[in-house]
Amino acid sequence: MVDDIQPDAAAELVCTWCSAPLGSPDLARCPSCGAILHGDLAEPLPGVTAVDAAALVRGMIAAVKIPITAKMRLGWDDDNLTAPDLARVLEDAGVAAIFVHGRTRAQGFSGTVNLAGIRAVVAAVKSIPVIGNGDVTTPEAAKHMLEETGCAGVSIGRGAFYDPWIFRRTNHLLRTGELLPEPDFAERLRVLQPKVAAA
Numbered sequence: 001m002v003d004d005i006q007p008d009a010a011a012e013l014v015c016t017w018c019s020a021p022l023g024s025p026d027l028a029r030c031p032s033c034g035a036i037l038h039g040d041l042a043e044p045l046p047g048v049t050a051v052d053a054a055a056l057v058r059g060m061i062a063a064v065k066i067p068i069t070a071k072m073r074l075g076w077d078d079d080n081l082t083a084p085d086l087a088r089v090l091e092d093a094g095v096a097a098i099f100v101h102g103r104t105r106a107q108g109f110s111g112t113v114n115l116a117g118i119r120a121v122v123a124a125v126k127s128i129p130v131i132g133n134g135d136v137t138t139p140e141a142a143k144h145m146l147e148e149t150g151c152a153g154v155s156i157g158r159g160a161f162y163d164p165w166i167f168r169r170t171n172h173l174l175r176t177g178e179l180l181p182e183p184d185f186a187e188r189l190r191v192l193q194p195k196v197a198a199a
């Protein structure tokens with residue numbers, strides 16, 4: 001992505017907090033004032049709004065030739081579910097799609113994915129695809145998320161660690177309604193052997 005940034009446009013990226021030039025959209029913090037651009041925060045930053053995020057994203061969209069998508073959690077915690085508002089504002093800013101992990105920042109990876117929260121993000125945007133994420137560890141879980149939330153697709157993280165065949169099996173389930181069996185020992189060996197040999 002960095003290769004696609006036009007140098008002049010990249011130089012125009014500024015911190016939405018203190019207006020210092022950033023030069024690179026990959027920075028997690030502004031080197032001048034320390035404002036969070038992306039990354040982990042111990043506490044919500046009062047005053048950092050979706051509008052600030054949109055200004056940053058607009059700068060990125062202007063600076064590159066490829067589509068910009070945004071990934072978010074549902075919000076800081078159950079009392080601050082910011083994702084629907086953020087998704088709406090980022091859609092207006094021009095992002096091509098929204099990815100949402102159906103947990104809050106406070107949850108970390110605890111509890112289970114909140115499908116109603118993802119559904120609220122789907123309802124908030126006008127036309128861009130929303131991709132649901134979180135706890136999709138089986139083809140059935142993918143189907144359930146699609147049906148329960150109306151999301152346009154799902155993204156699979158840890159489920160692919162557990163089961164690298166999950167994409168093929170999910171695709172098959174969604175297209176045919178048939179749940180393929182998990183790969184047998186011979187198939188697992190066929191895939192693993194070259195990787196073990198190369199290690």
Ligand SMILES: Cc1cc2nc3c(=O)[nH]c(=O)nc-3n(C[C@H](O)[C@H](O)[C@H](O)COP(=O)(O)O)c2cc1C
Nearest residue numbers: 071100101133134135136137155156157158159160
């Ligand atoms: C090892 C690991 C690395 C991750 N790295 C990122 C990352 O760089 N950016 C990001 O947005 N999410 C990252 N995530 C979060 C996942 O994209 C995803 O939102 C989260 O794991 C929930 O989805 P899952 O239940 O399918 O794993 C990471 C998760 C794991 C387990």
